[in-house]
Amino acid sequence: MSPKITVMKLAIKTPFFCIFFIFFAFATTQGQPDTGKVRIIMFGAHPDDCDYGGGGTAAIFASMGYAVKFVAITNGDAGHQTQKGPELAERRYKEAQESARRLGISYDILDNHDGQLLPSLEVRMQVIKKIREWKADIVISPRPNDYHPDHRYTGVLVQDAAYMVAVPNTAPETPALKKNPLFLYFQDRFQRPNPFRPDIAVDITAFFDKKIDGLDAHVSQVYEWLPWIGHYSQLVPKNESDRKKWLKESQTVPITPEIRNSLTRWYGREHAEQTKHAEAFEICEYGIQPGDDEIRRMFPMLGHKN
Numbered sequence: 308m309s310p311k312i313t314v315m316k317l318a319i320k321t322p323f324f325c326i327f328f329i330f331f332a333f334a335t336t337q338g339q340p341d342t343g344k345v346r347i348i349m350f351g352a353h354p355d356d357c358d359y360g361g362g363g364t365a366a367i368f369a370s371m372g373y374a375v376k377f378v379a380i381t382n383g384d385a386g387h388q389t390q391k392g393p394e395l396a397e398r399r400y401k402e403a404q405e406s407a408r409r410l411g412i413s414y415d416i417l418d419n420h421d422g423q424l425l426p427s428l429e430v431r432m433q434v435i436k437k438i439r440e441w442k443a444d445i446v447i448s449p450r451p452n453d454y455h456p457d458h459r460y461t462g463v464l465v466q467d468a469a470y471m472v473a474v475p476n477t478a479p480e481t482p483a484l485k486k487n488p489l490f491l492y493f494q495d496r497f498q499r500p501n502p503f504r505p506d507i508a509v510d511i512t513a514f515f516d517k518k519i520d521g522l523d524a525h526v527s528q529v530y531e532w533l534p535w536i537g538h539y540s541q542l543v544p545k546n547e548s549d550r551k552k553w554l555k556e557s558q559t560v561p562i563t564p565e566i567r568n569s570l571t572r573w574y575g576r577e578h579a580e581q582t583k584h585a586e587a588f589e590i591c592e593y594g595i596q597p598g599d600d601e602i603r604r605m606f607p608m609l610g611h612k613n
């Protein structure tokens with residue numbers, strides 16, 4: 308008799324074991340039922356970064372019953388032209404929660420200062436803890452090449468958490484993952500030292516309005532701070548419906564030939580040619596390296612190439 312069967316028999320005979328086994332079978336991350344579906348966590352430096360890079364993909368996963376979490380590694384307390392400090396952090400926290408409500412996901416904000424992020428051991432442990440608590444199968448972050456130091460260091464911090472999330476002696480107070488997740492990078496435009504490579508491209512056309520809904524919740528950013536620092540405040544309409552329409556237009560960007568090729572790879576030529584909006588991701592070398600079948604299992608919204 309195998310040890311497994313012995314334990315099962317014992318479990319059937321002993322009420323305590325039964326309760327223990329039932330608890331184990333259904334006990335989950337933060338009280339959520341274990342659906343057997345992959346779990347997704349995305350990291351951004353600020354409480355709006357994930358919305359830009361992965362809002363559409365998150366909304367698709369959420370609509371299919373997948374658990375998705377966004378994490379902002381800083382509280383965003385420097386990102387405004389007239390507000391700052393705790394008042395701004397509180398406003399941005401509320402905006403992020405509203406965005407999460409609209410997308411059907413959860414949104415955590417770590418209490419590190421905006422504009423002062425460093426790839427320290429302390430913050431690395433915070434990131435490891437978040438990935439482990441979420442029992443993440445897919446982790447998405449910026450690449451460590453970017454104009455903003457907080458974005459760069461978010462990329463470094465998440466890279467530094469890869470592999471270590473499975474090492475039990477690191478941050479032992481939070482149980483280690485049984486296996487290293489799939490680590491991905493958000494799309495970006497930076498060319499050095501190497502351009503972004505769209506290994507996976509998700510057609511978000513049907514969920515683009517949902518992505519805009521999420522971004523629209525970040526009023527302090529999309530309608531105030533980013534237009535101010537980018538010198539285009541005069542373009543932002545005053546009333547709410549006009550400004551949301553403007554936001555949608557400003558977020559409508561041409562699909563690059565590289566991303567169109569990736570869409571063709573995953574969805575077939577006909578579907579790829581009709582795709583109006585996409586989000587793309589690059590596979591990081593420090594996590595698992597899935598084959599095409601495994602990628603299709605993890606991203607079930609990808610089509611079947613015909």
Ligand SMILES: [Zn+2]
Pocket residue numbers: 352353356455458
């Ligand atoms: Zn940012």
